[in-house]
Every structure is written in C-alpha cells, then in structure tokens.
Amino acid sequence: MAYIRVRETKARTKGRQVKSYVVCWREPVRDEFGAILPGKTIQRTDTFDTEKAAKARxxxxxxxxxGAKGIDPSGAKAKANTVLGVYxxxxxxxxxxxxxxxxxxGYEKLYRTHIAPExxxxxxxxxxxxDVDRFRAALFAPHPRRSFVTRGKPDPARESATAGTCLVVRSPKTVKHIVGTLKRMLDTAVRDGAISQNPVLPGPRRTTKRRTTTDTRKPFSHRPLTANQVAAVYDWIAASTxxxxxxxxxxxxxxxAAHTGVRASELQGLQVQxxxxxxxPGTIGSIRVSRTAIRKSGTWTYGTPKSEASSDRVVPLAPWLADEMREYLNQVHPFAYKIPxxxxxxxxxxxxxxxxxxxxxxxxxxDNYLQPATRALGLGSVRFHDLRHTFATMNLSAGEHYMQVSxxxxxxxxxLTLGTYADYINEDETTAPKVGRGRGIVEVAQLRKRDAS
Incomplete structure (x- = not known):
C-alpha cells in the first residue's frame, strides 16, 4: 500500500510555511537476478515539493x-508481470x-554485468x-575499460596518463554473445506463456559491399605478437615495470603463455607436476594441460579445460624454454620438488x-605487467588471450601443420583452427602432418636465440 505524508518544513514563502509531500510505500525485496523474495519487503520514500507531483508518483x-503482487501466479497476467530475472x-x-x-x-557473470542492470x-x-535495439546499440558504444586494479572502475590516473586510451569498443562477436544470451532467457518466458513472441529480433544483415561511413574506428582484430615482440615484453617486465x-x-x-598457447584459466591451473x-640441457620438454583454475569471490575453484580436445593435451616446450623453466624450478620455486x-x-x-x-x-x-609493457613498447592494445594467438601464428608461420597446432x-x-588462422597457414600445408616434424619449435627457438644475441 502506498500513501502520501505531508510534512511542514522550517522554510517560509510569502509568510506561509512551506510543505513537502512524501510518497511512502513498501515494495518487495528482489534478489541479484531481480526476482522477488517471498515475504520480504523494504520501506521506500520519495519527496516532492508539490502535491501534484506526489500524486503522479x-x-x-x-x-x-x-503488477508485482499479482493475484494468480499461474495466470497470464501474473506471468506477463514476472521480471526477467526469474526467467x-x-x-x-x-x-x-x-x-x-x-x-x-560465465553466462551468470555476463547476465549480472550487462543484462541485469537494464x-x-x-x-x-x-x-x-x-528496447533491445537500444540495448544492442549501447553495447557497441565506447566505454571505459574495466580494470582489475580498480575493481572494474575506470582508473583516472591511468586514463590521464594514456590520454584517454581507457575507452574501448566491444567486438561484434561479444555483442552477439550478450544479446544471444538475452534471447535465450526470453525464450524461456515464451515457453512459459508469459509473452507471445521474443522481442529479440535478428540483427541487421551484414554485407560484404563497401559502405561509406563516418566511423573512423578500426574493426576488431586479434593482435598476435612476433617472437621479437614477445622477447621485448619479457625484457621490459623483467627489468622495469x-x-x-x-x-x-x-x-x-x-x-x-606466449610459447605454449595456454588459456588464462589453464595457466592459473598449471601445477609443478x-x-x-x-x-x-638443450632438450625439449613438455607440459600437460589437465585442469583450470578460476577465482570467484576470493576462492579458487578447479575444473576441467574448455573442451574434450583441451583435456590432458601435451604441449612441447622448445629447448631454450625448457632450460629457463628448469632454472626457474631449481633456483626460484621453493616447492618445485617438495609439493607436486x-x-x-x-x-x-x-x-x-x-x-x-x-x-x-x-x-x-x-593489468600490472603485460598491458603496461605493450603500451610502453608501442605495441597497442594487446589482450592476454592474444598470447594464445601468438603461439598459434608463430608455429603456423614457421611451417608447423595446422592439425598439429590445433x-x-x-x-x-x-x-576452428583453419577459420581463425587461415592467413598464417602455408599453401603447401594441406596434407597430413609428418611424424616428428617439429619445425615450428625449432624455428621459434632459433628466433629466440637471435633475439638474445
């Protein structure tokens, strides 16, 4: 129930005491999804200067x-008034x-971040x-990059230091993923009979014809690094951050990460064993990728890699990288040979x-090492996932067969490998890979030695 309470303030106008009009009501408490929690309410108030504005509110x-209360939970009206958070x-x-x-x-995080606020x-x-079209357009608009250091808020110091480079644009693939998730949630409402049809309509069809546009932004593209650039990033982080x-x-x-192609969650899940x-010294090593680690609410959760093909895969280490890992485990890691x-x-x-x-x-x-290094070296905006693209492009460019790289x-x-890295595959690499080929690893090792000299 809502009502208006009149309050007399200390202010006076033309000899009369000024009144304020407070709209008071209790509304249901909603959870993080926007769904109503049964039996829980919270007091709300809105204050207005005029009685007319208070009555409108x-x-x-x-x-x-x-609409929130409803009469029959199974009725069509109650279902239509059900918030998206429930579905x-x-x-x-x-x-x-x-x-x-x-x-x-990941879907839940995507909902909380993008869909729930709207x-x-x-x-x-x-x-x-x-509403969906406006939502899709807003997703394409430039926005401040979410920072791990500032817990998702724009970093004023970093933004001023980089002359506004904190503004980023989501890729069409990301926007399609967000809107697609919204569509599937609304499909649940359609099946429940809450709505007759899904308001998420197919996006505008894309054409390959050249179109005149005033948008000067470059389209999104992966930014794999070369062996020389990876070496420069390594030296910058090791020397001065x-x-x-x-x-x-x-x-x-x-x-x-750049020379093994592991995903971020897989790098976090790797163990000494x-x-x-x-x-x-000077021999090839290997790693076995068998688990992932994800940090949620301050707690690390371990799981399996993304797909069946990702589980228990073995990735070789070039001789020079194997030597550096051996030195790291022998001289730096305190539990290398104590806790597997x-x-x-x-x-x-x-x-x-x-x-x-x-x-x-x-x-x-x-946030604290890779991004500052790539910016200081003038390499542009390089994502952590671009290290995985770096591994793929270096090996394919060096002649490794795409089936082995996959x-x-x-x-x-x-x-998937062909569609993503077709530009880096040699034209003669159409037959099955030869056993024991390993040309990509040798080529990368030679580039690394050349960088060091």
Whole structure:
C-alpha cells in the first residue's frame, strides 16, 4: 500500500510555511537476478515539493505494486508481470548437467554485468524490440575499460596518463554473445506463456559491399605478437615495470603463455607436476594441460579445460624454454620438488612478496605487467588471450601443420583452427602432418636465440 505524508518544513514563502509531500510505500525485496523474495519487503520514500507531483508518483507506485503482487501466479497476467530475472534464473538452472560449471558461471557473470542492470527488474511483457535495439546499440558504444586494479572502475590516473586510451569498443562477436544470451532467457518466458513472441529480433544483415561511413574506428582484430615482440615484453617486465621494480617470475609467466598457447584459466591451473623436463640441457620438454583454475569471490575453484580436445593435451616446450623453466624450478620455486601440486606460477601476497600456495591471477598479470609493457613498447592494445594467438601464428608461420597446432591449442575441431588462422597457414600445408616434424619449435627457438644475441 502506498500513501502520501505531508510534512511542514522550517522554510517560509510569502509568510506561509512551506510543505513537502512524501510518497511512502513498501515494495518487495528482489534478489541479484531481480526476482522477488517471498515475504520480504523494504520501506521506500520519495519527496516532492508539490502535491501534484506526489500524486503522479503515487499512481506510478501503485501500478507497479499491483503488477508485482499479482493475484494468480499461474495466470497470464501474473506471468506477463514476472521480471526477467526469474526467467534468467530458470534458464541458468536448466543448463546444469548440460554444460561445465565454469561455462554456466560465465553466462551468470555476463547476465549480472550487462543484462541485469537494464532488464533484470523489468517485467518481460514490457520489454519491446525497440528496447533491445537500444540495448544492442549501447553495447557497441565506447566505454571505459574495466580494470582489475580498480575493481572494474575506470582508473583516472591511468586514463590521464594514456590520454584517454581507457575507452574501448566491444567486438561484434561479444555483442552477439550478450544479446544471444538475452534471447535465450526470453525464450524461456515464451515457453512459459508469459509473452507471445521474443522481442529479440535478428540483427541487421551484414554485407560484404563497401559502405561509406563516418566511423573512423578500426574493426576488431586479434593482435598476435612476433617472437621479437614477445622477447621485448619479457625484457621490459623483467627489468622495469610501472612501479619501478622488475619481476622476473611474471616475465617468465608471460613468456611461457606466449610459447605454449595456454588459456588464462589453464595457466592459473598449471601445477609443478604438469611440467616434464629432461636433466640434459638443450632438450625439449613438455607440459600437460589437465585442469583450470578460476577465482570467484576470493576462492579458487578447479575444473576441467574448455573442451574434450583441451583435456590432458601435451604441449612441447622448445629447448631454450625448457632450460629457463628448469632454472626457474631449481633456483626460484621453493616447492618445485617438495609439493607436486604446488602452483607452477605463484600469486601475490603483497607488492613485494609472492604467495606460492595460490596460483597466479591472469587478470593481475595482465593489468600490472603485460598491458603496461605493450603500451610502453608501442605495441597497442594487446589482450592476454592474444598470447594464445601468438603461439598459434608463430608455429603456423614457421611451417608447423595446422592439425598439429590445433591439437596443441586444444581446439574442438580443425575447422576452428583453419577459420581463425587461415592467413598464417602455408599453401603447401594441406596434407597430413609428418611424424616428428617439429619445425615450428625449432624455428621459434632459433628466433629466440637471435633475439638474445
């Protein structure tokens, strides 16, 4: 129930005491998805200077409360007034047992970040195609890059230092993924009979014809680095970072990721026991990728890699990289030969101390080391995932067969490798790979030695 309470203030106008009009009501408490929690309410108030404005707000509140309360939960009207958050929860619950928990958590995070603020508390029947079009357009607009250092908020110091380079644009693939998730949640409402049709309509068809546009932004593209650029990034991180102190351990972690192609979650999940090295210097080593680690709410959760092809795959280490890993495990890592399940690369306890009991955080590694290095070296905006593209392009350019590279990357099919890296595959690489070929590793090792000289 909503009502208006009149208050007399201390202010006076033309000899009369000024009154304020307070609209008071109790509304249901909603969870993080926007769904109503049964039996829980919270007091709300809005203050206005005129009685007319207060009555207009009162009518708006009463209509909203009537829609939220409903009469028959199974009725069409009650279903139409159900907020999107309820169907979002139903959709995510329906994925249990069909997808990996990490994948479901990714959809949940995507909903909380992008969809919930716009549609989470909105009745599904009030969501129109025009609302979705505005939502899609807003996703394409430039926005401040979310920073791990500032917990998602723009960093004023970094933005001023980089002359506004914190503004980034989402790729069409990312926007399609977000809107597609919204569509599937609304499909749940369609099946429940809350709405007759889904307001998420197909996006505008793309054409290959050249179009005149005033948008000067370059289209999104992957930014793989060359062997020389990876070596320069390694040297920059090891010598001097943004705080003036080098970090050889995290420099090696970046170098390792660029020459093994592991994903961020896989790098976090690597343990000492996953590395196989020979006692003879100058020989090839290997790593086994069998787990992932994801940090959520301050707790590390371990799982399996992204696909069947990604699980328990073995990636070779070039002789020079095997030597550096051997030196790292023998001289730097305190638990290399004591605790087999110790993280391969440590987390941070403070700015000057490592936490060897917890894995490295890829977000921290990117924000504090990789990104400052690539910007200082003039390499542009390089993502952490571009290190994985670096591994693929270096090996394919060096002559390694795409089927072998696909296995090392853990792609679900060779078609994905061909579609992503077709420009880097040699024209004569159309037959099956030869056993024991390894030309890509040798070529990369030679480039590394050339950089060091």
């Amino acid at each position: 009162l009518l708006e509140v009463e209509n909203g409360l009537a 979002a929860r139903q959709y995510l619950n329906s994925l249990v047992g069909q997808m990996e928990p990490a994948t479901i958590e 549609f989470g508390s909105k009745p599904v029947a009030t969501i129109t195609a025009a 943004s705080n003036g102190k080098g970090n050889a351990v995290y420099a090696l972690a970046v170098l390792f 996953d590395v196989t090295l020979s006692d003879i 399940h110790a993280p391969l690369f440590p987390g941070r306890r403070s700015r000057s101390n490592f936490d060897w009991a917890k894995p490295v955080n890829a977000d921290n590694l990117y 296995k090392w990357l853990g792609h679900s099919s060779f078609v």
